[in-house]
Amino acid sequence: MAEAEPSYIDYEAFLDPDFSPAGFANALVLSTNNATDTPLDLSTPLSRVLFDLQEIDTHIHALTTKSALPLLAHTQNQTGAADNILKETGTQIASVTQGYERLEKEVVQKWKAADETRIAAEKSLATVRLARAVSRCLGLGRQLESQVAEILGRGSVGQTNTSGAEGAASTTGKESFRALERAAYTILSLRQMFAATSEDDEGYGLDRVKVTRTLRNEFVIPAENMIKSRAQQTVNQFSISSLRVTSNGQSSVSSYKQVRDAKSRLATAAATLYLLSPMPKGTVSASDYKAELLVSTLQGYMHTAIMSSVNTLAKALSQLPTMDRALADVSARCQDVVALESILRHLRAPSHPLFDSSSTTVDQPPSESETAADQSKTHNLLQPLLRNLDTSSLPSYYWRSLASSLSGRVQEIVNRGGVSARTLRSNRDRLKTEIKECVLRSSQASATGAMADKGRSGTDPVSVGNWEREAAVMVSSVVGHLGR
Numbered sequence: 001m002a003e004a005e006p007s008y009i010d011y012e013a014f015l016d017p018d019f020s021p022a023g024f025a026n027a028l029v030l031s032t033n034n035a036t037d038t039p040l041d042l043s044t045p046l047s048r049v050l051f052d053l054q055e056i057d058t059h060i061h062a063l064t065t066k067s068a069l070p071l072l073a074h075t076q077n078q079t080g081a082a083d084n085i086l087k088e089t090g091t092q093i094a095s096v097t098q099g100y101e102r103l104e105k106e107v108v109q110k111w112k113a114a115d116e117t118r119i120a121a122e123k124s125l126a127t128v129r130l131a132r133a134v135s136r137c138l139g140l141g142r143q144l145e146s147q148v149a150e151i152l153g154r155g156s157v158g159q160t161n162t163s164g165a166e167g168a169a170s171t172t173g174k175e176s177f178r179a180l181e182r183a184a185y186t187i188l189s190l191r192q193m194f195a196a197t198s199e200d201d202e203g204y205g206l207d208r209v210k211v212t213r214t215l216r217n218e219f220v221i222p223a224e225n226m227i228k229s230r231a232q233q234t235v236n237q238f239s240i241s242s243l244r245v246t247s248n249g250q251s252s253v254s255s256y257k258q259v260r261d262a263k264s265r266l267a268t269a270a271a272t273l274y275l276l277s278p279m280p281k282g283t284v285s286a287s288d289y290k291a292e293l294l295v296s297t298l299q300g301y302m303h304t305a306i307m308s309s310v311n312t313l314a315k316a317l318s319q320l321p322t323m324d325r326a327l328a329d330v331s332a333r334c335q336d337v338v339a340l341e342s343i344l345r346h347l348r349a350p351s352h353p354l355f356d357s358s359s360t361t362v363d364q365p366p367s368e369s370e371t372a373a374d375q376s377k378t379h380n381l382l383q384p385l386l387r388n389l390d391t392s393s394l395p396s397y398y399w400r401s402l403a404s405s406l407s408g409r410v411q412e413i414v415n416r417g418g419v420s421a422r423t424l425r426s427n428r429d430r431l432k433t434e435i436k437e438c439v440l441r442s443s444q445a446s447a448t449g450a451m452a453d454k455g456r457s458g459t460d461p462v463s464v465g466n467w468e469r470e471a472a473v474m475v476s477s478v479v480g481h482l483g484r
Contacts, residue, residue, distance in 0.1 A: 241332035
C-alpha cells in the first residue's frame with residue numbers, strides 16, 4: 001500500500017502485532033499538548049484520529065473499487081472449484097453408501113445370523129456338557145449305592161440307615177470291607193464334580209440341577225458319613241492279641257486267617273479315612289495333605305488304649321490280686337499298638353485323585369539311591385501319626401503316656417493310705433519285677449511279629465531293640481511313689 005500511494009499514515013505502526021491502542025492514544029495526546037497544562041486540549045488529537053480513520057476508509061474503498069473484478073473472478077473460480085469438489089464427493093459418498101449397503105446385506109446380516117447360531121451352539125454345548133455331567137453323576141451315585149449295599153451286606157439300599165446301631169449290627173466279611181475303599185474313590189469323584197468352579201471343569205453347574213442337589217444332600221453325604229463311621233469303627237475295634245490266642249480246639253490256621261483278615265480290614269479302613277479326610281484349601285500335592293480324619297482316628301485309638309490301660313492298672317493297684325490279669329491286658333494292648341504300627345508302616349498312602357498327578361510323589365518308583373526301607377518310611381501312613389504325636393515309636397509313646405497318667409493314680413492311692421497303700425508298699429519288689437516283665441514280654445512278642453514281617457518284606461519294620469528305658473519309666477511311675 002505504501003508503495004502504491006504515498007501516505008503520511010504510519011501503516012507499519014498500525015499493523016504491528018504489538019500495537020497498543022491505549023499507548024498510541026497517550027502518545028498522540030502528549031504530542032499535541034503540554035504535559036504541565038492542567039486543562040488538556042483533546043480536540044486536536046481526536047481530529048487527528050478521525051482524519052486517520054477517514055483516510056484509511058477512503059484507501060480501502062479505492063482498493064476495493066480498483067480490484068473488484070479480479071476479486072469477483074477469483075471468488076467465481078473458488079465457487080466453481082467447490083461445486084466440482086462437492087459433485088465428486090457426492091458421487092464417492094453414493095458409491096460408499098452402496099458398498100456399505102451391499103456389505104451389510106452380504107456380511108453384517110449373515111454375521112448376525114452366524115452369531116445367533118454361535119450363541120445357540122454354545123448354549124447347546126453347555127447343555128450337553130451339563131447333561132453328560134448329570135448322567136455321570138447319577139451313574140456314580142448308582143455305583144455308590146451298589147457299594148454301600150455291599151458294605152451293609154444288602155441287595156439294595158433304597159432306604160439307607162446310617163445310624164450307629166445298624167452299622168454295628170451289619171456284620172460284613174472281607175469283601176465288604178474292600179468296598180469301603182472303592183466307595184471312597186467314588187465319593188471323591190463326586191466331590192470333585194460338585195466342587196467344579198470353571199466352565200472347563202467337568203461337573204460345572206451341577207448345583208443348579210435339582211436332581212443332583214437331591215442326590216448329594218439325601219444320599220451322598222449320608223453315605224459318606226456312614227463310610228467314615230464304619231472305617232473309624234474298624235480302626236477303634238482293631239485287636240490282634242485276642243485273635244492270636246487259640247482256645248476250645250480252634251486251629252492255628254483259622255487264627256492266622258483271622259489275624260490276616262483283621263490286618264486287611266485295618267488297612268482298608270486306614271486308606272478310606274486317608275482318602276476321605278478334608279482337603280484343605282490350597283493343597284496341591286500329597287506332601288501338603290495332612291489326612292486329618294485318619295490321624296484323629298488313630299490318635300483316638302491310642303488315647304483309648306492308654307486310658308483303658310490306666311484304668312485297668314489303677315483298679316488292679318487297689319485290688320492287688322487282679323494285677324496279673326491287668327498286666328496281661330496291658331500287654332495285649334501293647335501288642336495291638338505294635339501291630340498297628342507295623343501295619344501302618346507297610347501301608348503306603350493310596351493315590352489321591354484330587355491331587356495334581358505332576359505333584360503326587362507317593363506312587364513314583366524309588367530312586368537308585370533310595371532304599372526300600374527309606375521309601376516305605378517316607379510315604380507310609382505311619383509318619384503323619386508319629387509327627388502328630390511327636391514320637392518315633394507308637395509302643396514307646398504308649399508306655400510313656402501310660403506311665404505319665406498312671407503316676408497320678410498311684411500317688412492318689414498312697415495319699416489315701418489304708419490297706420491298699422500298705423499292700424502296695426509290702427509288694428514293692430514284686431510289682432517292680434512284674435511290671436518290668438510285662439514291658440519286656442510285650443517287647444518279645446512284638447519282636448517275634450516284627451521278625452516275621454521282616455522275613456516277608458525284606459526290611460526291618462519295627463525296632464525290636466532295647467525297651468529297658470520304657471520298663472524303667474513304667475516301674476518308676478508305680479514303685480517310685482511307694483518309697484516316699
